[in-house]
Amino acid sequence: MKPFRWLWGLCFLAVAGCKAGPVxxxxxxxxxxxxxxxxxxxxLPLGNGRVGAMPDGGLDTEHILLNELSLWSGSPAEDHKPEIGEVLPLIRELLYKEQVEKAQELMYQHFTSLTTGSEGSSGAYTTFGSYQLLGSAFLDFSYRAPSEHVTEYSRMLDISTATAFTSFTLEGITYTREYFTSFDKDVIILHLTASQPGALHFKARLDRPERARVYTNNLTLVMEGTLPSGQEEEEGMSYYTRMDILPYQGGNLTAFDDCLQLSEGTGAVLILSATTNYNPATLNIDKDSLFIQRADSLATEAQKILFAELKKDHVDTYQSFFHKVQLRLPDASALYFQMGRYLLLSSVREDFLPHNLQGLWTQSIQTPWNGAYDLNMHLQMNFWPALKTNLGHLHLPLLVFTGRLAEKGKQTAREYYNAPGWAAHAMTNPWGFTAPGHNTAWGGYNAAGGWLCAHLWDHYSYTLNRERLRIDYPVMKEAALFYLSTLREDPYYGKKVPVPSMSYGNTYYLPMENRDLLAMEERQSFPLFLCMGSTADVQMIRQLFTHVIAANxxxxxxxxxxxxxxxxEALEHLPEYKVNAMECLQRWLYDYPEEDVRQRNVPHLYALYPGYEFTEETPELLQACRHTLERRGPGGSAWQLAWNLNLYARLCDGENAYRVLNVLMSPALEESQSPYKARDTESVTMLTPGVYPNGFSSNPHFQIDGNMGGCAGIAEMLLQCHRGYIRVLPALPEAWKEGGSFSGLCVRGGGTVSCTWSKGEVQEITLLAEEDHVFTLQVPKNFKGIKKEYVTFALKKGERIKLHEKSSF
Known part of the structure; x- marks a missing residue:
């Protein structure tokens, strides 16, 4: 593995135009x-929330992978099996009688989609589809000496400007390359220079593994094609990509049939524009060619502007969001945190799709797990940091997508459950897939709608945006109608529980004669996932009903x-949570023996985080959550570790949270094969959880949820507001007590908080009201001048209050 470094440091910039020159x-x-x-x-991952690029900094050939967030194969299809709802009463009756194996077999037979491709990594040529690589841009360079003689090579991604750089020297000539995906002009831009006039020579190509036509039109290089729809009679999604080269200070630009060539140049700006004919408003494709006109227009407008201005506009736009939050810590955790925010800004934009399992980036036609929107936690985790880390505008694509998915899910609720409202299952795609997946053991998970709706309420609680709540309330209400219809009385406790239900990520054994825990050899050999009223589903329903009542x-x-x-009334009849014989939070309605004692997933800890039902007011449940985490052990993929990080932060356990964070930030370079190859080299060892050299999280293939969850976890260690009051430094580990600061983190009620500390004690807290609200703050113990444990401030929008250790109140 070639060396790489994480760089972080501080500089001080005066704000132009301010008379006093605040620093x-x-x-x-x-x-x-x-x-x-x-x-x-x-x-190096670059993106503006729609188009992405990953340059490799190659010497003889620069190979830049290109992505466009909407580029999917597949198409809208009739995914629902007819008359499946007729089987549901029998399944419920069998569960009531504890004939779970028979009920589960019926689920396997019937509760799947009519179409294929949703399972695993197999959707590329089906109607479900797969997120796909847009293509590659190749720049083949010619030098006056062999590239083996290169010196002073440097390649860097600066996440404070969302810009990448490559530079090196060859035979006394310094070559530089600068890359960014413009946040302002919505195109990919490369700036190439040679320190000696006439020393820049390269040929530019566009390519794709399949379904691509490459040609030149005057001095523009074009690549276009259409992806498979999975249906013979339907056309798939079309894409259009163009490259323009603008040489300056000399140089000859020539067009060939399928490439462009610049010779004897000194500097050049390359502009890449790409679009598809996907329409996020309809979850379908448009049949016209407006998407081509859009790409051409973006490229034409960018060509009118000098590079220096293009870069300035890009950096200014990006930093207007990125610099909303500052974090200073004694170690590299601040870089990891800001990398999460960078990836969020780079992979999703306010007016487009949510980012998928891989964010914006893939190098494949068949992306791992289809690059799908997994709704059993992963898509939701992708947005965990958005509200608290002051990127609330990037939360909106999830809300809008949920509303559109809800319309599709009404048919699913009706045909599979004979139910009102809407339902979605474990995974979806840009086509609005809401049917159960083909592997019912996890594809039949139907609590996705409840989890998605939690984000609708959280958006209101952070922003107090009533108009947005008016839009989202019907979606929440319809989800509540669905879950209300699934509630049935359980045969032993007489409580109302959702049926059918599951606790994804683990299975259980049914004791033969009674409910006592039996030795392994006395249990049924067949593991069961189907149940009545899993703890996780009950938590989701309780939260959803509570939010709908509050919104109304x-x-x-x-x-x-x-x-x-x-x-x-339903809330009063939901079951209480229980602690099992091992002092862990009980995962099912009954204390069943588990198949996997390490509990790969912990959905039943949802009420601790991201939910907030378990608090200091339920100490026995907090302790059960802690025991569950301890029993589970420290291992897992990046997304599992990220969830654990947030769970420990909610437990105010800074040391265990920091231990998990260190694993997340550790190099993922142990003995196993990388799932990817590049540049015809041997794969290297990359399977352990942690972070890859470019900052991506390891699962072992990259999934962006590890980065997003890790970023959210650091914020949760520093600031919490889920109990109705603001608490700073709730989970401060020993490693951070030396001193640090944060500014711009958001709290419920429409406020932002800044804080400095030293030697483990808070020095100063600033609260800024972004909306009119009454805020409550838990007073740090070293603020001796304030005699209360909590203080309340009624602030108008724009008002600010600052407290320090000598403040009196």
């Missing part, structure tokens, strides 16, 4: 390499008062 502390945050990338996991109280929709009464 803002700005961090220098970068990933630096001493050689070209030989693996996908070493490439705000909006005062009198037509829904009868529904609100039914939800309140």
């Amino acid at each position: 803002h502390e700005t961090q220098y945050l970068a990933f630096s390499f001493g050689q070209p990338a030989t693996l996908w996991e070493e490439r 109280k705000i909006l005062q929709n009198t037509d829904d008062f009868p529904l609100i009464h039914n939800l309140e």
